[in-house]
Amino acid sequence: MPLYDFECRVCGRVFEAMAAMDAAEGVCACGGTAKRLVSVGRGFRADADWLESVTDVVEKDSPKPHVRAFLAEPSRANYCRWMAGEGLRPLESGEARRAPSPRDGIAREVLARFAARLGAPA
Ligand SMILES: [Zn+2]
Structure with missing residues (x-):
């Protein structure tokens, strides 16, 4: 799975996590939901x-x-x-x-x- 950046809607923390290509949300360490940011991990397409x-x-x-x-x-x-x-x-x-x-x-x-x-x- 690709690595994506997420931004927590609760605490605002930005973190990287593996996620499915179509995952729009992740879960922060604080338990809050996090939105996926446009991101380019190592070796991934520069679509931003x-x-x-x-x-x-x-x-x-x-x-x-x-x-x-x-x-x-x-x-x-x-x-x-x-x-x-x-x-x-x-x-x-x-x-x-x-x-x-x-x-x-x-x-x-x-x-x-x-x-x-x-x-x-x-
Ligand atoms: Zn959080």
Whole structure:
């Protein structure tokens, strides 16, 4: 069975668990039900556009632990760690995707890569 990320509806914990492909829900350690998040476990298809956009801008040769961890396993939890490590903030649910701004406190080189990907001047 594939490995999926789940987010508990009760305590908010995000965890990975094996689940059937069609399982929409899991059970958290707290006993609460957890919704399945779009996820890419090791060796699974990159069907999430956020993953594609992140791997575009991640420094593939960076020695930073949060970058190494994300590249080794691009799970949602490691993505959140990468975001935090780069000084980024994940989108709130329902928040529109937008180009990052220098006011977000993004590292200059990350911002430059975002700009290059969006085809805009840095
Ligand atoms: Zn829970």
